[in-house]
Every structure is written in structure tokens, then in C-alpha cells.
Amino acid sequence: MSDGQIAVLGLTKVYRKVRAVDDLSFTVEAGRVTGFLGPNGAGKTTTLRMLLNLVRPTAGTATIGGRRYADLTDPIRTVGAILEASGAHRGRTGRNHLRMLCYAAGMPASRADEVLELVGLTPAAKRKFKGYSLGMRQRLGIAAAMLGDPQVLLLDEPANGLDPEGIRWMRDLLKRLADEGRTVLVSSHLLAEMEILADDLVIIAAGQLVRQGTVTDIIDSMGAPQVRLRTPEPDKLIAALDKATVVRRNDDGSLIVAGMDPAGVGDLALRAGVALHELVADRPDLENVFLELTAGKATIR
Amino acid sequence: MSVATHAPAGRTAVPHTGTPGLRLIRSEISKIFSTNAWWLFGIGTLVVTGLALWANLAQAAGDLATARGPAGSLTVEGAAPAEAARAQAEFAAQHDLHTQVIKAAGNIFTAGQFFGLMLVLLLTALVVTNEYQYQTATATFLTTPHRSRVVLGKLVAGTGLAMLYFVVTLGVDLVAGLIFFNAEHLSASLGEWPVQRAILFNALGYLAWAVLGIGLGTLIRNQIGSVVTSLVVYLVGYAGTIIVFQLIRLYLIHRDGVLTAAVAAPSIASQVMISPEKLYPQSAAWWVGALVMLGWSILAGGVGIMLTRRRDIS
Numbered sequence: 104m105s106d107g108q109i110a111v112l113g114l115t116k117v118y119r120k121v122r123a124v125d126d127l128s129f130t131v132e133a134g135r136v137t138g139f140l141g142p143n144g145a146g147k148t149t150t151l152r153m154l155l156n157l158v159r160p161t162a163g164t165a166t167i168g169g170r171r172y173a174d175l176t177d178p179i180r181t182v183g184a185i186l187e188a189s190g191a192h193r194g195r196t197g198r199n200h201l202r203m204l205c206y207a208a209g210m211p212a213s214r215a216d217e218v219l220e221l222v223g224l225t226p227a228a229k230r231k232f233k234g235y236s237l238g239m240r241q242r243l244g245i246a247a248a249m250l251g252d253p254q255v256l257l258l259d260e261p262a263n264g265l266d267p268e269g270i271r272w273m274r275d276l277l278k279r280l281a282d283e284g285r286t287v288l289v290s291s292h293l294l295a296e297m298e299i300l301a302d303d304l305v306i307i308a309a310g311q312l313v314r315q316g317t318v319t320d321i322i323d324s325m326g327a328p329q330v331r332l333r334t335p336e337p338d339k340l341i342a343a344l345d346k347a348t349v350v351r352r353n354d355d356g357s358l359i360v361a362g363m364d365p366a367g368v369g370d371l372a373l374r375a376g377v378a379l380h381e382l383v384a385d386r387p388d389l390e391n392v393f394l395e396l397t398a399g400k401a402t403i404r
Numbered sequence: 405m406s407v408a409t410h411a412p413a414g415r416t417a418v419p420h421t422g423t424p425g426l427r428l429i430r431s432e433i434s435k436i437f438s439t440n441a442w443w444l445f446g447i448g449t450l451v452v453t454g455l456a457l458w459a460n461l462a463q464a465a466g467d468l469a470t471a472r473g474p475a476g477s478l479t480v481e482g483a484a485p486a487e488a489a490r491a492q493a494e495f496a497a498q499h500d501l502h503t504q505v506i507k508a509a510g511n512i513f514t515a516g517q518f519f520g521l522m523l524v525l526l527l528t529a530l531v532v533t534n535e536y537q538y539q540t541a542t543a544t545f546l547t548t549p550h551r552s553r554v555v556l557g558k559l560v561a562g563t564g565l566a567m568l569y570f571v572v573t574l575g576v577d578l579v580a581g582l583i584f585f586n587a588e589h590l591s592a593s594l595g596e597w598p599v600q601r602a603i604l605f606n607a608l609g610y611l612a613w614a615v616l617g618i619g620l621g622t623l624i625r626n627q628i629g630s631v632v633t634s635l636v637v638y639l640v641g642y643a644g645t646i647i648v649f650q651l652i653r654l655y656l657i658h659r660d661g662v663l664t665a666a667v668a669a670p671s672i673a674s675q676v677m678i679s680p681e682k683l684y685p686q687s688a689a690w691w692v693g694a695l696v697m698l699g700w701s702i703l704a705g706g707v708g709i710m711l712t713r714r715r716d717i718s
Binding site: 148149152155156157158159172173175178179180182184186187190191192193194195196199200202203204206207208209210211214247250251252 | 417418419420421422424427428430431434435438439440534538539540542543544545546547548549550557714716717718
């Protein structure tokens, strides 16, 4: 059970009239980066906060490695979390912010310096939090999450405010942590980033599960494979294709051939004596799939 | 003590340090001393103490001069015998040097108390509300999911801070008082029980208001809300309660017990507790004040802990 699996079962949170999270169930496996996606107000943050014993569920359970967060013997050595970028006192230095957490968790104060080094904040260790940029605040949040060198990481929008270099740094860090066998659950709005970073996805909308699976499966489930190509003789190629094959001409002169893979199209072009200048498998991207899956569910509730 | 933990590959072993019960207290103390509020409030306390000392020393100098002056006797004409006797007793006390020295010592060695207690109340309320104001409550409760322990840690750290304020204030009062009595060629009377009692009760006051501040902060998480409530409870509470109970005495229940009951308000209870002499003729005994303070502290802290355990942190 110490495998760090996250299990959410029938989780529900009702705020007065709004069902922020509605009978939500999913699991997150160790050794993989799992993207947690959903439109604004879908209940992502509430779900993460229920996993962490910060918000009391109306119904259902949320466990980490089979135990509720409140029952973990050494919570921050088991789970690291980033929930908001502004979670430090304005007048306190980053180092002191981490130190007070070290003391409470029974860690040596030197651990604060180690995680500052890990996130590249050492030069700003003695600067007050109010002088931190948004990117530096995110790094401090990651440093706090890494204090206990935890098996499980829960990150709510960790890429917010990071510059391109910071985003790449974060991506490499999270991938490395997952490769080390840790569980990484990360919510984000940056769908292109998620497509690169995540292995698995959990997509929710209006508090309910929309889809769970690997990134490839989810994307493939939303559209048949298709091939995009360029040729100087499009009509000759179309004539050679099966009559049932759907072909679409793009404005830029390229052709989209549905229901075939690149090898099939290439072989066919060779037999027809048509030159190909470009030939790529064209998958719908995560953004399109996401918008299609959550269409109509992103309303303000 | 340092115990290395066994960590899987790729993970570093973060050693365990500290004594479990003391970790949270240490964490809370480090929170207090890693921001500016504690010394800003400390300076405020010193300024207030200085002003109070100046006033108390001036008054003591006047009183002592009166006491040293020609005693004579007071003749009261046209007054009831009881009234006359009381006036004469008062006159005698004013001219009794020993009584005046003890009274002066009690005042001087607790100078700055009134606003000092208020600053401690505000500061300890901030110790709690800062967590919500700056959203550090999330990190705090992630590290320690058992929230009542966090509140207890704050209680210990907060009362410790109050004691620090008390000791520093007392130090200033002692230096000033000793110089003053030396210049007056009088004993500082530190061996006298009434003076010692005044100092002890002063410490008790600092403790009680620190506990009350923590309780109030957990009760009202909003920073402005808790600061305003603190000020109302402390300042308006004092004068307001006296007026309200006087009015009740005057128009509703015509008994002196009503005025004694004013001790139910924390600000009155505090003054009743820390006054070596009766605060007013109908005042309850000092220990009633102490019990009332304890009751309010337990109530505020208990309700605060209960709410903190139940509330969502978002």
C-alpha cells in the first residue's frame, strides 16, 4: 500500500447550493505524471483540498496509499503539495518560511537550504516574500512541497507565472520525480504543456468525471487517425484513393486523408506515381479534445 | 537526537529531529520572530510604558511630598459622623509615608500595564489571524493535520511572548523605580507583599490576555475583524461595561450586587484581578476576576479549537 496510489471514491462536496464536486471517482498511479484537467470551477482545487484534509468532504473518501491524509503518520514526508502561489507571509524570508515548516515537521533547519538549492532559490533565500516574483513564489511553493522528499506530489497550477525556462524546468523536474517512482498529480490549464508532460489524464467538469486514461488513449478516442500530406498532383492522388475515403482540402493546399495511416498513403502514392512533399500523421491535439469533452459544462455554476 | 530514515532509491532520507511535543512550539516561536510585528509591538509597549512611568513618577512625587508635609489634622464640619470619619482616615493615609510609598511602588512597578495588556491581546490575536491573512494556514495544516495541536502550540508560544513583554516592561519599571526611590531616599518596598502581589498579578494579566487573544483569533479569522473586536472588548468593554452596569443598578435592579457582577466582562475582570486594592467599593475579589478571565480564555480557546477543526481551509 505504500505504493502511493491516490484513490478518490464517490467524493462529493456541497457548498450551500452548489455541488462543487459530485460523486467523483478516479485513481492515480505511482511512477507516472497524471494531469488533472477541467474548466474553471470544475472542482479541481476542492478535490485536491479534500485529498489533503483541508476541506471536509460531504460524502465519499479520498486516500493516499490507502490512508486518509489526516491519518498519515508523517504527512509531509509522504505527500508534498502546492496549492497557492501566495501562501507565505509577506514580511518573512523564503528561508524562514521553510524553516518554520521544518521545525513543525521535525526536520533539521538545514533541509530548508537543501530544497532552496533544489529549486534554484538560494540567492533569494534571505529576501522577504513580498519581493518575490510570481515565478519565485511558485518555486518556493515547490521547495515547500519537496521538504519531506515525499512519495506523492499534488500540485495545483504549478506552472502559473513561470517563464518558458521555468516551465521547462518544472516539466523536467516532475518527469524526473515520476521516473523515480513517485506519484505526481498536477492540475493545469496549459493543455499543450500537459500533452507533453502528462502520461495519464483525469478530466473533470462540473464536479464530475468526464474521462480518465492515458493521454494517447483519450486523444485517439476523440477522432480517427488521419494523415496530412502535400503533393503537386492532388487530383491524381485523390483519384487513386478508395472512393469511400474521406479527403479534405485545406486552404494552405495540403490534404487531409481520414482513416489511413501514413504508411498506407505513402505506398498508395508510390503505386500511383504521385510525388509527396509532406506526409504526417495528424492527431487532434489535446486542446480540441478537451474542449469537445467539456463542451457546455464549463458554465459558471 | 537525529534518526536517519530508510528511503527508497531516488529519495533522500530526511532525518527526524526535535522532540515531538516541542516541535510545534518551536515552529510557532519561529513564526513570531521571523516577522516584524513582535518588535514593532515591543517598541509600542516600551513607549507606552515610558509615558505611563512618567505619569506615575510625577504622581508619586506629589503624593510623597504631601505625605512628608506637616501632618496636622483634618477637621470636618457639617458632615455626618461616618462621613467625617472616612474623610479623616483618608487624610491620615495621605499623610502616612509608608502607605504612600507602597502605593507608589505598586503603581511604578506595574507602569504601562493598561496598554501593554492591550498590545499583547492584539499581538496574540494576530499570531492566529496572520495564518489566514497570508494563507499560511494551508502549509501549517498540511504539516500538522491535527489542528488542535497547532492552536495549542500557538497558545504556548503566545503566552511565552507575553511573558517576554512582561519581563522587559518590568525591567524598565524596576530601573526607573529604583532610581526614583533612591533619589527620594526611600526604600523601594520590593520586600512588601502588596508590592510583590501587584507585580505577580501584572504577570497574570499578561498571561490571561495572551490566552484570550489566541482564542479570539481562532474565533474570528478575519484580521481586521479580530483586531476591531479586540479593541472593543478591551477599551470600550471597560468603560462601556461600567456604564451599562451602572445604568442597570440605577434603573432596573437596585442592588450593589449588580456592580459586583460587572466582573463578568473580561476587561473589568482583568482590572479586578490585577488591582492590589479593590477597584471600586462593590468590586468582586481578585480571585473572582482571575476565575472569570480563566473562564473566558477557556471558552474562547475551546470554541476556537472546535471551529478550527471543523472549518474548511480554502
